[in-house]
Amino acid sequence: MAAPLTENQATGVIGFWPWFFQRISGLLLIALLAVHIWMGHFSGLRAVIEGSQEELVLYSIVQQRLAQGLFVFVDFSLLGLVLYHGLNGMRNILLEWPAAARRAQAMTLGLWVLGAATFVYGAWALLAFIL
Amino acid sequence: MALSLRTWSLHGSASPDRNSGTRAGWWAWFLQRLTGVALVGYLFLHILVISTVQAGEDTFNSVLIVLQKPFFVVLDLLLIAAVVYHGLNGVRVLLFDLGIGLKQQAGMFWICMVLTTIITAVAGYFSLPLIFRN
Numbered sequence: 001m002a003a004p005l006t007e008n009q010a011t012g013v014i015g016f017w018p019w020f021f022q023r024i025s026g027l028l029l030i031a032l033l034a035v036h037i038w039m040g041h042f043s044g045l046r047a048v049i050e051g052s053q054e055e056l057v058l059y060s061i062v063q064q065r066l067a068q069g070l071f072v073f074v075d076f077s078l079l080g081l082v083l084y085h086g087l088n089g090m091r092n093i094l095l096e097w098p099a100a101a102r103r104a105q106a107m108t109l110g111l112w113v114l115g116a117a118t119f120v121y122g123a124w125a126l127l128a129f130i131l
Numbered sequence: 132m133a134l135s136l137r138t139w140s141l142h143g144s145a146s147p148d149r150n151s152g153t154r155a156g157w158w159a160w161f162l163q164r165l166t167g168v169a170l171v172g173y174l175f176l177h178i179l180v181i182s183t184v185q186a187g188e189d190t191f192n193s194v195l196i197v198l199q200k201p202f203f204v205v206l207d208l209l210l211i212a213a214v215v216y217h218g219l220n221g222v223r224v225l226l227f228d229l230g231i232g233l234k235q236q237a238g239m240f241w242i243c244m245v246l247t248t249i250i251t252a253v254a255g256y257f258s259l260p261l262i263f264r265n
Binding site: 023026027029030033037041042045048049055056057058059079082083086087089090093118121122124125126128129 | 164167168170171174175178181182184185188191192195196199207211214218221222225228254257258260261264
């Protein structure tokens with residue numbers, strides 16, 4: 001088993017910009033998720049309880065929401081920011097593992113590829129509501 | 132093994148926090164990790180569920196109807212608790228980065244816990260009709 005890294009070595013491999021953008025994306029996600037969760041779980045609550053709407057989330061409801069440019073912007077921003085924030089968080093955890101820290105570049109590239117592929121997949125799904 | 136050993140040796144030290152004398156700092160860190168990893172897992176499931184729309188409107192609706200049954204509404208409350216804690220504790224960490232509240236770290240952890248409980252309870256209260264509907 002390889003010798004563990006010192007704390008200094010570990011924070012060194014995280015890098016300034018990933019650290020900085022983790023905080024920026026986190027702050028943006030607080031605002032966007034508040035909107036997202038409100039729209040998904042609570043805005044239609046009265047209509048569902050009163051019986052004028054069958055469920056909180058159905059195809060037609062999402063489609064109507066995504067007919068507004070604002071929500072297209074919100075959803076695509078969410079998809080990108082949450083993938084960045086989540087995978088960057090995973091990177092921070094993985095970098096504590098000396099074997100991964102030694103291959104930090106390859107691992108970072110792998111996470112970017114995973115994130116980009118998931119973004120394309122998620123965008124493809126969203127487009128079904130928009131086009 | 133090296134992963135968990137190093138992680139615990141950095142954050143899970145046997146000695147209590149310097150300022151509070153409690154282990155609130157360890158709990159704050161541990162819960163941030165736990166919720167973070169859980170939310171990443173949820174994120175991929177969430178995208179997968181939404182992508183069922185590509186199989187057609189009816190497929191999407193039949194999946195979403197199942198996922199709005201009472202059992203999943205309760206799971207959604209766990210999700211809300213995880214998101215709220217992760218966000219609040221994230222702000223707490225951000226404030227420390229800015230040099231704010233460094234001596235009140237334990238107290239701020241408890242504020243995060245209380246706010247998470249209150250917000251989840253309010254969400255739960257409003258979700259009651261969905262949990263107990265026929």
